[in-house]
Amino acid sequence: MRTVRTSELNGKTGSDMKISPGQPLMSRRSSSLNLAIADILEGFRDWRVWYLLGMNEIRHRYRRSTIGPLWLTISMGIQGAVMGILFVYLFQSPIERYLPFLMISLVLWYFLNTTIMEGSSTFTTASSFILQSRRPLSIYILQNFWRNFIIFAHTAVIFFIVAIIHGMYPGWHYLIALPGILLFFLNLLWASLLAAILAVRFRDVQMIIQNAFTVLFWATPILYAPEQLGGGMATEIVQLNPLYHVIEVVRAPMIENTPTITNWLVAGGMAIFGCTVTLFLYARTRARIPYWI
Amino acid sequence: MERIITDGVNIEYPVFDASAYSLRHKLLLNHIPRPAKTTQVGGKLERDRHRSLVRALKNISFTVRDGERVGLIGHNGAGKTTLLRTLAGIYEPASGIMQTYGRVMPLFGLTEGMHPDATGRELITIRSFLLGLTGDETAQITPEVIEFCELGDYIDMPVRTYSTGMLVRLAFAITTAVTAEILLFDELIGAGDASFVEKAQARLEKFVERSSVIVLATHSQDIMRKWCNRALVFEHGEIVYDGEVDDALRAYSEMVAAAK
Numbered sequence A: 001m002r003t004v005r006t007s008e009l010n011g012k013t014g015s016d017m018k019i020s021p022g023q024p025l026m027s028r029r030s031s032s033l034n035l036a037i038a039d040i041l042e043g044f045r046d047w048r049v050w051y052l053l054g055m056n057e058i059r060h061r062y063r064r065s066t067i068g069p070l071w072l073t074i075s076m077g078i079q080g081a082v083m084g085i086l087f088v089y090l091f092q093s094p095i096e097r098y099l100p101f102l103m104i105s106l107v108l109w110y111f112l113n114t115t116i117m118e119g120s121s122t123f124t125t126a127s128s129f130i131l132q133s134r135r136p137l138s139i140y141i142l143q144n145f146w147r148n149f150i151i152f153a154h155t156a157v158i159f160f161i162v163a164i165i166h167g168m169y170p171g172w173h174y175l176i177a178l179p180g181i182l183l184f185f186l187n188l189l190w191a192s193l194l195a196a197i198l199a200v201r202f203r204d205v206q207m208i209i210q211n212a213f214t215v216l217f218w219a220t221p222i223l224y225a226p227e228q229l230g231g232g233m234a235t236e237i238v239q240l241n242p243l244y245h246v247i248e249v250v251r252a253p254m255i256e257n258t259p260t261i262t263n264w265l266v267a268g269g270m271a272i273f274g275c276t277v278t279l280f281l282y283a284r285t286r287a288r289i290p291y292w293i
Numbered sequence B: 001m002e003r004i005i006t007d008g009v010n011i012e013y014p015v016f017d018a019s020a021y022s023l024r025h026k027l028l029l030n031h032i033p034r035p036a037k038t039t040q041v042g043g044k045l046e047r048d049r050h051r052s053l054v055r056a057l058k059n060i061s062f063t064v065r066d067g068e069r070v071g072l073i074g075h076n077g078a079g080k081t082t083l084l085r086t087l088a089g090i091y092e093p094a095s096g097i098m099q100t101y102g103r104v105m106p107l108f109g110l111t112e113g114m115h116p117d118a119t120g121r122e123l124i125t126i127r128s129f130l131l132g133l134t135g136d137e138t139a140q141i142t143p144e145v146i147e148f149c150e151l152g153d154y155i156d157m158p159v160r161t162y163s164t165g166m167l168v169r170l171a172f173a174i175t176t177a178v179t180a181e182i183l184l185f186d187e188l189i190g191a192g193d194a195s196f197v198e199k200a201q202a203r204l205e206k207f208v209e210r211s212s213v214i215v216l217a218t219h220s221q222d223i224m225r226k227w228c229n230r231a232l233v234f235e236h237g238e239i240v241y242d243g244e245v246d247d248a249l250r251a252y253s254e255m256v257a258a259a260k
Helices: A032-045 A047-061 A070-091 A095-119 A138-165 A174-201 A205-219 A233-238 A242-254 A261-292 B023-028 B080-087 B120-131 B135-149 B152-156 B164-175 B194-210 B221-227 B245-259
Strands: B002-015 B044-047 B052-065 B069-074 B095-100 B104-107 B182-186 B213-217 B230-235 B238-243
Touching: A032 A047, A032 A138, A032 A261, A047 A138, A047 B120, A070 A095, A070 A138, A095 A138, A095 A174, A095 A205, A095 A242, A138 A174, A174 A205, A174 A242, A174 A261, A242 A261, A261 B002, B002 B080, B002 B213, B052 B080, B052 B095, B052 B213, B052 B238, B069 B080, B069 B221, B069 B245, B080 B095, B080 B104, B080 B182, B080 B213, B120 B135, B120 B152, B120 B164, B135 B164, B164 B194, B213 B221, B221 B245, B230 B245, B238 B245
Parallel strands: B069 B213, B069 B230, B104 B182, B182 B213
Antiparallel strands: B002 B052, B002 B095, B044 B052, B230 B238
8 A cells, every 4th residue: 555654745745844853833922923934925925725725616516517716707707898888878987998997907906805705714614624624724715815816817808808809919018017917906805804814803804895895896997997987186186095096006007008106105105004904913813713713 | 762742732612692793883882891601512611791701621731742642532612623633733732832843644534636527546546645745656555545545547536426435435535545644533534335444444554554653533432542542531622531541441440430
């Protein structure tokens, strides 16, 4: 019988980091911050686990459907088309500018919205995993992000189709979006971890987030650009919403615009501030999360 | 050598009732005092104004060396599962020192990560990754697992088409294909129908032999006598007896009789 000794596997599961011969597994609060950082690094290192779990969730969702995850693309397309036609009339904006704008907005918004919303139930959903063996908790956050990223990738296809139909061809300007996308991902990661921590402790948080996003969908310049609000007070006010800037640093380059310095500063500031706050909260709460489930 | 060292480990966790889980309670209702009382069922339950606190393990100190097969005895809620979860690294102690040397493998449930729509073959991969194997190692154990669980062509069918017995066979075969120094059992795992039991038994024995240490919680005295050479008796989260299995079982039944 061929067997594999897991001790030979040079630390592939989380436990090895702490459980190495000659090293104490855990001594009381040996810097909770270091443990939290280690947990996050281990989570990235154990990419196989979240890659496979996230991928399987999508696969199983569409296993017996003929076109599978293409449904994601189609439903986003239908929704975008209906909304697009409606708003082209309402706003009286040129369709060849408005439709690509709307598509990229919707695609980014749904990615953001569902990642954070499903993020808030990460730990409760993963409770059977968490209570069965030790694994860095960040794995489940990454799994949630990865699953939503796959969906994002499918829905993004419709943007490119719409953009090309309306004469916006892919080009080097996409490179400007690259750092924006990284900031976008970073912001999603901390926000979903923060939501997960808060929601596992306070069960109302999930409902609060859900409601907040319904309002934010209209309050954030997604269906409209801030300038369409007339250039006065309203235009100023909607730009106070940091979500606008987080989205704009990706959206603007994709539709042949350039993000402003303000967009960059706010999106970057959000990432730094959010990561810091969440990291400290995670350091404080990480060891308690299995008890709270 | 020592495989497990615990010294003064305390585990306590809050139990929030429905209202305490919510923000409303945290924000608005914290000033309402609750009666402070303790109870003697399960772990020690303590209440203060803000929450209920279960003291699941209290001042646990013991050392397990190579070759020791430790059985955990105690009534429901005495702290056996909590101790196993602590040894597995799932719960981190509120205070005290807990060290383990070598790979720890918790076997609390065999069906972790088993999605009904996944095929048997996919499940081997999922479970292997969850157990910490790499892709290569998974490929190595796969043929052996398939051969052992005797599922034939069903291995490429979704597991929702499996009977319970078939699922258990598969789960059992995957889990026991791997080896770790420290095995933690919450009730001994078993597999499938009568014809399979002997084969499973032999595999389980080999699996346990390959490990250095096992810690096993069970309510069966037979299993305890067969598998263990040392026993810890728990009561209300404390170790009240540590020694030979027969003596421990006797001490435990006296304890139960005295309580009646």
